[in-house]
Amino acid sequence: xxxxxxxxxxxxxxxxxxxxxxxxxxxxxxxxxxxxxxxxxxxxxxxxxxxxxxxxxxxxxxxxxxxxxxxxxxxxxxxxxxxxxxxxxxxxxxxxxxxxxxxxxxxxxxxxxxxxxxxxxxxxxxxxxxxxxxxxxxxxxxxxxxxxxxxxxxxxxxxxxxxxxxxxxxxxxxxxxxxxxxxxxxxxxxxxxx
Numbered sequence: 001x002x003x004x005x006x007x008x009x010x011x012x013x014x015x016x017x018x019x020x021x022x023x024x025x026x027x028x029x030x031x032x033x034x035x036x037x038x039x040x041x042x043x044x045x046x047x048x049x050x051x052x053x054x055x056x057x058x059x060x061x062x063x064x065x066x067x068x069x070x071x072x073x074x075x076x077x078x079x080x081x082x083x084x085x086x087x088x089x090x091x092x093x094x095x096x097x098x099x100x101x102x103x104x105x106x107x108x109x110x111x112x113x114x115x116x117x118x119x120x121x122x123x124x125x126x127x128x129x130x131x132x133x134x135x136x137x138x139x140x141x142x143x144x145x146x147x148x149x150x151x152x153x154x155x156x157x158x159x160x161x162x163x164x165x166x167x168x169x170x171x172x173x174x175x176x177x178x179x180x181x182x183x184x185x186x187x188x189x190x191x192x193x194x
Contacts, residue, residue: 001029001082002075003083003084003177004110005031006085006086006088006107007034007088008089009037009041011126012124013046014166019086019173022167022171023062026179028062030063031064033075068106071106075110076106084114084122085114086176098146099138100137121145122146122173122176123141124151125138125148149173
């Protein structure tokens with residue numbers, strides 16, 4: 001079943017790219033929806049344009065891309081059998097909209113479908129510091145069954161680059177979506193139990 005990946009205009013495009021790459025490497029049907037601000041941020045943070053990324057991913061038969069305003073896309077309906085969704089990275093505006101049931105674009109509508117159909121919904125927030133409003137909205141999503149995964153670097157692992165950290169977060173997303181049972185062995189903590 002399809003995994004939906006929503007990409008919003010928050011910083012952290014590399015995590016989104018790693019997530020899509022990991023899904024497609026496993027031949028998992030992957031539907032991507034990106035907001036217009038996401039494409040602008042992508043241009044600032046990545047070496048390739050978003051269009052080039054779409055072109056690369058389109059080489060996979062498992063990949064589908066939908067426009068942010070395409071309400072006729074299958075992922076906008078609860079009758080479409082998705083395995084769940086991740087919003088990576090997620091802006092605070094998107095988190096607020098999801099927390100309050102606003103479905104004014106395809107990312108937010110797809111997240112709303114996951115909530116009403118009780119499918120996994122993973123949110124990767126990108127903001128700091130977090131205000132009480134941000135925390136309240138994330139708490140609301142968690143109460144509705146969503147999972148919040150922060151994009152914190154795993155300081156307990158010998159990772160050396162931002163790309164390593166992004167790959168770690170992408171793999172945590174796959175575990176939370178049920179795509180993988182556990183993190184790859186090189187990403188597991190092997191230190192003493194304290």
